[in-house]
Amino acid sequence: MAEQGYHHAQISRIARTAGVADGTVYLYFKNKEDILISLLRQAIGRIVEKLQERMDGVECAEDRLRVLVRLYLEELGGHPQMAMVTQVHLRQVDANIRRQIGDIMKPFYRALDDVIALGMRQGVFRENVNPRIARRLIFGTLDETVTAWVLPGGKYDLVSLADDVVDVLLHGLSRAPAGIPSGEAMDDRPG
Amino acid sequence: MAEQGYHHAQISRIARTAGVADGTVYLYFKNKEDILISLLRQAIGRIVEKLQERMDGVECAEDRLRVLVRLYLEELGGHPQMAMVTQVHLRQVDANIRRQIGDIMKPFYRALDDVIALGMRQGVFRENVNPRIARRLIFGTLDETVTAWVLPGGKYDLVSLADDVVDVLLHGLSRAPAGIPSGEAMDDRPG
Amino acid sequence: MAEQGYHHAQISRIARTAGVADGTVYLYFKNKEDILISLLRQAIGRIVEKLQERMDGVECAEDRLRVLVRLYLEELGGHPQMAMVTQVHLRQVDANIRRQIGDIMKPFYRALDDVIALGMRQGVFRENVNPRIARRLIFGTLDETVTAWVLPGGKYDLVSLADDVVDVLLHGLSRAPAGIPSGEAMDDRPG
Amino acid sequence: MAEQGYHHAQISRIARTAGVADGTVYLYFKNKEDILISLLRQAIGRIVEKLQERMDGVECAEDRLRVLVRLYLEELGGHPQMAMVTQVHLRQVDANIRRQIGDIMKPFYRALDDVIALGMRQGVFRENVNPRIARRLIFGTLDETVTAWVLPGGKYDLVSLADDVVDVLLHGLSRAPAGIPSGEAMDDRPG
DNA sequence: AATGAATGAGGCTTCATTCAT
DNA sequence: AATGAATGAAGCCTCATTCAT
Numbered sequence: 001m002a003e004q005g006y007h008h009a010q011i012s013r014i015a016r017t018a019g020v021a022d023g024t025v026y027l028y029f030k031n032k033e034d035i036l037i038s039l040l041r042q043a044i045g046r047i048v049e050k051l052q053e054r055m056d057g058v059e060c061a062e063d064r065l066r067v068l069v070r071l072y073l074e075e076l077g078g079h080p081q082m083a084m085v086t087q088v089h090l091r092q093v094d095a096n097i098r099r100q101i102g103d104i105m106k107p108f109y110r111a112l113d114d115v116i117a118l119g120m121r122q123g124v125f126r127e128n129v130n131p132r133i134a135r136r137l138i139f140g141t142l143d144e145t146v147t148a149w150v151l152p153g154g155k156y157d158l159v160s161l162a163d164d165v166v167d168v169l170l171h172g173l174s175r176a177p178a179g180i181p182s183g184e185a186m187d188d189r190p191g
Numbered sequence: 192m193a194e195q196g197y198h199h200a201q202i203s204r205i206a207r208t209a210g211v212a213d214g215t216v217y218l219y220f221k222n223k224e225d226i227l228i229s230l231l232r233q234a235i236g237r238i239v240e241k242l243q244e245r246m247d248g249v250e251c252a253e254d255r256l257r258v259l260v261r262l263y264l265e266e267l268g269g270h271p272q273m274a275m276v277t278q279v280h281l282r283q284v285d286a287n288i289r290r291q292i293g294d295i296m297k298p299f300y301r302a303l304d305d306v307i308a309l310g311m312r313q314g315v316f317r318e319n320v321n322p323r324i325a326r327r328l329i330f331g332t333l334d335e336t337v338t339a340w341v342l343p344g345g346k347y348d349l350v351s352l353a354d355d356v357v358d359v360l361l362h363g364l365s366r367a368p369a370g371i372p373s374g375e376a377m378d379d380r381p382g
Numbered sequence: 383m384a385e386q387g388y389h390h391a392q393i394s395r396i397a398r399t400a401g402v403a404d405g406t407v408y409l410y411f412k413n414k415e416d417i418l419i420s421l422l423r424q425a426i427g428r429i430v431e432k433l434q435e436r437m438d439g440v441e442c443a444e445d446r447l448r449v450l451v452r453l454y455l456e457e458l459g460g461h462p463q464m465a466m467v468t469q470v471h472l473r474q475v476d477a478n479i480r481r482q483i484g485d486i487m488k489p490f491y492r493a494l495d496d497v498i499a500l501g502m503r504q505g506v507f508r509e510n511v512n513p514r515i516a517r518r519l520i521f522g523t524l525d526e527t528v529t530a531w532v533l534p535g536g537k538y539d540l541v542s543l544a545d546d547v548v549d550v551l552l553h554g555l556s557r558a559p560a561g562i563p564s565g566e567a568m569d570d571r572p573g
Numbered sequence: 574m575a576e577q578g579y580h581h582a583q584i585s586r587i588a589r590t591a592g593v594a595d596g597t598v599y600l601y602f603k604n605k606e607d608i609l610i611s612l613l614r615q616a617i618g619r620i621v622e623k624l625q626e627r628m629d630g631v632e633c634a635e636d637r638l639r640v641l642v643r644l645y646l647e648e649l650g651g652h653p654q655m656a657m658v659t660q661v662h663l664r665q666v667d668a669n670i671r672r673q674i675g676d677i678m679k680p681f682y683r684a685l686d687d688v689i690a691l692g693m694r695q696g697v698f699r700e701n702v703n704p705r706i707a708r709r710l711i712f713g714t715l716d717e718t719v720t721a722w723v724l725p726g727g728k729y730d731l732v733s734l735a736d737d738v739v740d741v742l743l744h745g746l747s748r749a750p751a752g753i754p755s756g757e758a759m760d761d762r763p764g
Numbered sequence: 765a766a767t768g769a770a771t772g773a774g775g776c777t778t779c780a781t782t783c784a785t
Numbered sequence: 786a787a788t789g790a791a792t793g794a795a796g797c798c799t800c801a802t803t804c805a806t
Contacts, residue, residue: 009796021771026798062365084284091282098342116364125364130355136335137328137359144331145324151289164321168328172363173307173316174253200779212788214782223780391775403792408777444747466666473664480724498746507746512737515718519710519741522717526709533671546703550710554745555689555698556635582800594767596803605801 010089011035017081033097039085041104047075048107061119062170068115069142069169070162076146077158083150087143112138126178138169201280208272224288230276232295238266239298252310253361259306260333260360261353267337268349274341278334303329317369329360392471393417399463415479421467423486429457430489443501444552450497451524451551452544458528459540465532469525494520508560520551583662590654606670612658614677620648621680634692635743641688642715642742643735649719650731656723660716685711699751711742 011032015022029035054067076083090101116134119125125134145165149158172178202223206213220226245258267274281292307325310316316325336356340349363369393414397404411417436449458465472483498516501507507516527547531540554560584605588595602608627640649656663674689707692698698707718738722731745751 011797022797023772023799024770027769032797065364088282088284091279093279119364124366126362126366129359129364130352133332133336133352133355133359134364136339137332137356137364140331140333140335141324141328142331144327144334148327161321161324164324165328167369168320168324168363170363170365171317171369172359172361173256173310173320173325173328174361175315175317175369177368178358178362178366202780213780214789215787217781218786393776404776405778405793406791409790414776447746470664470666473661475661501746506748508744508748511741511746512734515714515734515737515741516746518717518721519714519738519746522713522715523706523710524713526713526716527706530709543703543706546706547710549751550702550706550745552745552747553699553751554741554743555638555692555702555707555710556743557697557699557751559750560740560744560748584801595801596768597766599802600765 033094036085036090037097037100037104039082040090040101043075043079043082043086044104044108047071048111050075051111061115061122061124064115064118065138065169066162066166068111069138069166070159072142073145073158073162073165077149077154080150080154083146083154087147087150109135109139141165141169224285227276227281228288228291228295230273231281231292234266234270234273234277235295235299238262239302241266242302252306252313252315255306255309256329256360257353257357259302260329260357261350263333264336264349264353264356268340268345271341271345274337274345278338278341300326300330332356332360415476418467418472419479419482419486421464422472422483425457425461425464425468426486426490429453430493432457433493443497443504443506446497446500447520447551448544448548450493451520451548452541454524455527455540455544455547459531459536462532462536465528465536469529469532491517491521523547523551606667609658609663610670610673610677612655613663613674616648616652616655616659617677617681620644621684623648624684634688634695634697637688637691638711638742639735639739641684642711642739643732645715646718646731646735646738650722650727653723653727656719656727660720660723682708682712714738714742 011025012022014035015025018025025035029038050071051068054071055064058064058067076086090097092098112135113131116125116129116131116138120127120129120131142165145161146158149156202216203213205223205226206216209216216226220229241262242259245262246255249255249258267277281288283289303326304322307316307320307322307329311318311320311322333356336352337349340347393407394404396417397407400407407417411420432453433450436453437446440446440449458468472479474480494517495513498507498511498513498520502509502511502513524547527543528540531538584598585595587605587608588598591598598608602611623644624641627644628637631637631640649659663670665671685708686704689698689702689704689711693700693702693704715738718734719731722729
């Protein structure tokens with residue numbers, strides 16, 4: 001079944017991408033896992049760092065979300081190879097790696113949670129939204145957006161989607177505003 | 192002759208799960224790829240089929256979305272092993288598989304697109320939402336929800352999240368209603 | 383410097399020697415180390431076991447030594463490939479393996495020590511011989527004998543050397559009998 | 574860029590021991606094999622050279638053996654790293670190296686053979702000892718003695734064993750003198 | 765003469781797949 | 786139809802060797 005004339009070795013690909021020999025990779029990384037983890041750590045580190053800078057004077061949670069979404073798409077959109085790593089190569093089963101990935105993602109997840117919590121404190125975000133699900137809404141949408149962009153080859157400008165993504169995250173699909181929580185809605189009914 | 196236990200290969204696990212020997216698997220499937228693809232095809236097939244049944248008398252796009260989200264979480268929440276397949280094992284690089292996955296997912300994506308288009312026609316969904324991004328919003332959130340459930344071991348009831356997920360998909364995070372779309376805003380101007 | 387047309391892989395050689403494919407080896411052994419260690423364990427186990435049988439009715443330490451030497455040369459002389467393992471492949475640096483080798487050899491060393499101690503108790507062996515050095519005398523001579531036989535290709539009958547080896551171990555090189563311990567020898571000097 | 578420490582390769586250790594960089598080694602030696610072989614040649618050369626000096630006025634074969642044993646243990650006991658080379662690193666399979674090692678060892682083996690032959694001519698050594706086996710007795714015992722010393726770390730004074738080693742080589746283990754050789758026994762018969 | 769980062773051949777090991785039973 | 790021992794291609798990694806500085 002070796003339909004291809006050449007092999008799919010990840011290390012060989014990484015090395016070739018970096019323009020070095022296979023062995024050279026091991027001068028800088030302990031093993032394959034270390035490469036992927038290091039790349040993710042670096043990417044997330046950059047994002048979280050820039051996030052703090054850019055959010056500095058931004059008060060409103062909505063604007064902060066806008067900054068966050070734009071930055072995320074900017075960073076991955078600007079580094080397609082990195083996007084391949086985060087969206088494809090790191091989706092493996094090995095429990096040990098998964099734990100490490102979780103640890104590395106934590107600061108970014110916390111940034112999401114902070115924006116969500118801030119928005120609720122500010123009264124800008126609806127308080128009857130489950131914060132965990134809010135996080136998955138944001139991250140899931142970003143993740144799917146990046147995946148749908150990078151897998152076919154990353155052919156358009158990812159950042160150009162930022163505004164539309166933020167819009168739908170903030171306001172959802174529905175034209176009707178969110179109903180006042182169901183219990184209270186009953187009470188509001190006239191006689 | 193320090194006889195060793197057998198290995199942790201995916202095929203061995205699949206065979207053991209099915210209660211057959213490794214070789215038996217190849218009486219029913221062409222190769223490992225074929226197994227995973229077949230499982231996905233079957234899962235998506237079931238979902239799409241049930242979707243048509245359940246949506247039969249449901250007119251409103253919002254309700255249809257509710258049905259869709261609930262069904263998706265039901266199906267994957269009820270088959271954790273299948274969820275592992277869709278969320279983990281199928282996330283590989285091989286371009287050939289990716290194309291097949293795309294083909295298999297198409298009916299489900301079309302169902303998403305149909306709901307979105309219907310909602311817009313009905314005036315229930317905002318028409319200035321980018322439909323592609325709307326799809327990624329829904330699918331990304333579902334996907335992330337399932338992943339965040341299955342990876343740590345699938346320990347809670349996934350369907351119980353359905354209502355909260357639908358709520359946030361429909362109404363977003365923001366308390367303020369979506370701004371009136373610029374185009375219409377013009378029309379609304381007096382004089 | 384790859385002067386040879388083919389590679390020197392140990393595992394490949396072992397597998398080819400056993401008439402199986404490389405991968406087959408790993409159905410029976412955990413790794414390369416496990417193969418070598420298992421082979422040694424098996425060889426030493428056989429020797430120690432047979433030793434106990436053959437020494438059963440043998441009282442005199444000299445005769446026991448004769449049995450031991452003959453058996454050792456018999457076993458390694460009868461399994462040249464095993465001899466290659468013990469005399470060549472196992473002489474590596476890895477501290478971890480070395481420790482395991484030491485543990486495996488212990489029963490055989492103990493057998494040597496037992497014969498030596500018995501001989502001394504019986505008054506058959508000289509009591510002013512350092513037992514540790516006696517062990518090295520016996521084992522070193524056997525080891526060198528086997529190495530000198532196996533390296534050039536194991537072309538003669540190793541066991542045929544047994545009697546001569548035992549003779550020299552028992553009586554040494556010197557024609558003169560062992561002097562009475564040196565201190566006393568002084569006293570013996572005339573005038 | 575998780576910069577890693579450098580590897581544990583033999584060449585790196587040799588270079589570090591010599592206080593130079595890895596590449597520098599190749600200004601003085603053709604390859605790793607050449608280093609090991611050169612070290613052995615040098616060590617054996619020194620031993621053979623000193624041997625000739627020290628044996629200059631020594632007539633008796635027994636005393637010559639004493640000198641030889643002491644010198645060998647002195648040289649290796651005084652250079653533990655060299656001992657590691659002779660006892661561990663040089664024990665490899667490559668037939669090409671083995672041949673070279675044989676050539677280098679020849680002068681030392683010849684010295685052994687000379688002492689043995691001298692002793693027999695002098696009537697000091699038993700003439701019914703197989704000279705080849707006598708050589709293996711001496712070299713095997715020395716080799717095992719050095720190995721048993723260097724592998725665990727070379728923690729005691731190797732030369733202090735010299736007298737005991739010589740004693741057992743000359744007089745063997747047995748208290749009883751060697752039986753009068755059958756041939757001569759005939760001659761000894763009265764009338 | 766010296767360096768040490770880079771190289772890449774080749775070793776060990778895994779695991780999807782085959783095939784004799 | 787089912788088995789599972791055996792296979793061997795291909796992946797990861799090591800380390801002796803090279804070469805630009």
